[in-house]
Amino acid sequence: MSESKHEHHQHSHKWEDGESHNLQHGHECKCENCHRPEHRNENTSQENASKKVCAPDQEPGIFSEKYELVLSQESSLLPVQEALLRWVGEILQWVKNKQGFVGHIKGFIEGKEHFWFSSTGKAVTAKSSSGWNEGLDQTFTINATAIIFGIRKEELDEYAEQCLETCIAEQCPDSTLVQIDLLCSLAKSLGAAHAALIAVDSIKFNHDFRKQCEQNTCGSYDKNWMCPPNMPSIDELRDKVLPYDRGLLFQTVYQLKNSFDWRGVQQAVVEHTQVFRKVLAELRSMKNFLNLLPLNVGPCTYCGRCSFLDGEECRFPEEAIPSVEAYGIDVMALEKSCGMPYYNGKDTVSCVSLILFRF
Incomplete structure (x- = not known):
């Protein structure tokens, strides 16, 4: 080894x-x-x-x-x-x-x-x-x-x-198989509350998610290179996902003060993204994978201020990460398929990321 x-x-x-x-x-x-x-x-x-x-x-x-x-x-x-x-x-x-x-x-x-x-x-x-x-x-x-x-x-x-x-x-x-089997432990050791390996054919795509993006609830629609309408269509993204072998789905859970704690939600996304970046760095350092497709929660925040707002190309295309929802992936269905809880208690927010990999 x-x-x-x-x-x-x-x-x-x-x-x-x-x-x-x-x-x-x-x-x-x-x-x-x-x-x-x-x-x-x-x-x-x-x-x-x-x-x-x-x-x-x-x-x-x-x-x-x-x-x-x-x-x-x-x-x-x-x-x-x-x-x-x-x-x-x-x-x-x-x-x-x-x-x-x-x-x-x-x-x-x-x-x-x-x-x-x-x-x-x-x-x-x-x-x-x-x-x-x-x-x-x-x-x-x-x-x-x-x-x-x-x-x-x-x-x-x-x-x-x-x-x-x-x-x-x-x-x-088969050391490669062993390494993959231990990915869930790796994600949890870095801060994830739940983690599971998923088969790519278990991913369901929903075109209605693109309509939700158009409602601009998060405020990033047409303001970020990794958000619609600057993303390919759901069908094109689906074709991009299917060649991958498996995926690591992991979730973090954060306690809010109450159901109106919007600042708490924003902080949860920040902390989840820190966990996501750590997990991604570990997977990138491994020799097992030919390709990785990382998908995070919410709009890409790597630059703080996206270069899209200044009419410039993406400054760090290798670090720019789209969201799971931007790909039209049904997160709730995916969590249910692997036994991961979608609801984690009153006044909590759960953030989910998915990293697809190909051998």
């Missing part, structure tokens, strides 16, 4: 200040979830156990803090899920082979499934309301936290990076 593909997998390694203490002969350990036989006390209930974590005697510079593997991977692909679980297990087995000490590891899946790793590094179920196997074919986010001692921080981090690349490559030979 190339570096450009690897860097977009939404994972992180974090070291947080953790408490540790060296055990001395004759001292009783009350570590939470401690797995060392010599540190267990059958008479000590978990309710009374200390939240401190025990550590063997450490040499200077040896890592003895909390190591958190945060995998914000929302994937519906079974190979991706298997690769992520294998990744955590491989790290734990590597720590054991290095004669390190894993204090405990706990996992969490979508608020329902809990898992832990056995001494062999394999994932097993600790709790499950729906069953581990039944949950594996669903989209989920996996988070794991481990307490690790006796390993140098730099060495562990380097191995974790290499190991993730290996696990993804071996479990998921």
Whole structure:
């Protein structure tokens, strides 16, 4: 897997200040979830156990803090899920082979499934309301936290990076498909509330939307290069859309003071556009796509004042973005087709963008 593909997998390694203490002969350990036989006390209930974590005697510079593997991977692909679980297990087995000490590891899946790793590094179920196997074919986010001692921080981090690349490559030979499957996680990590991949043939076009533009509710009709009547016809735009393979649809949600909070709506569009630009920049940096067709919410605001008003050509044609509505795309129908909520509660405004891509 190339570096450009690897860097977009939404994972992180974090070291947080953790408490540790060296055990001395004759001292009783009350570590939470401690797995060392010599540190267990059958008479000590978990309710009374200390939240401190025990550590063997450490040499200077040896890592003895909390190591958190945060995998914000929302994937519906079974190979991706298997690769992520294998990744955590491989790290734990590597720590054991290095004669390190894993204090405990706990996992969490979508608020329902809990898992832990056995001494062999394999994932097993600790709790499950729906069953581990039944949950594996669903989209989920996996988070794991481990307490690790006796390993140098730099060495562990380097191995974790290499190991993730290996696990993804071996479990998921089609790295392009994996990359696409992780786009929703990418959009959410950059600020989107909801995200979904859509098929281009699910897009519905409505000529009546062009009539709504003519009513000039937003005040940009015939004042912006990316707004009607300076746009091709709906049929021409439809022909431009259809050759694309798929699209990333994402939505942000903002709270308003009340239903008349027009300034709040305007600010929501500004903040959504910032999210949109971040997502677009990430997709442009990837090597997977031949072409991208980005569509945002509302008129293009890249220049502040559009050069159309001064009778000049567009100053930044590569950055000029039309709206989804200007293309005549039925946003509500598209959201419903992928299970995305159109209404997100009283006194809220939802903004939607669509980035089409072609391999």
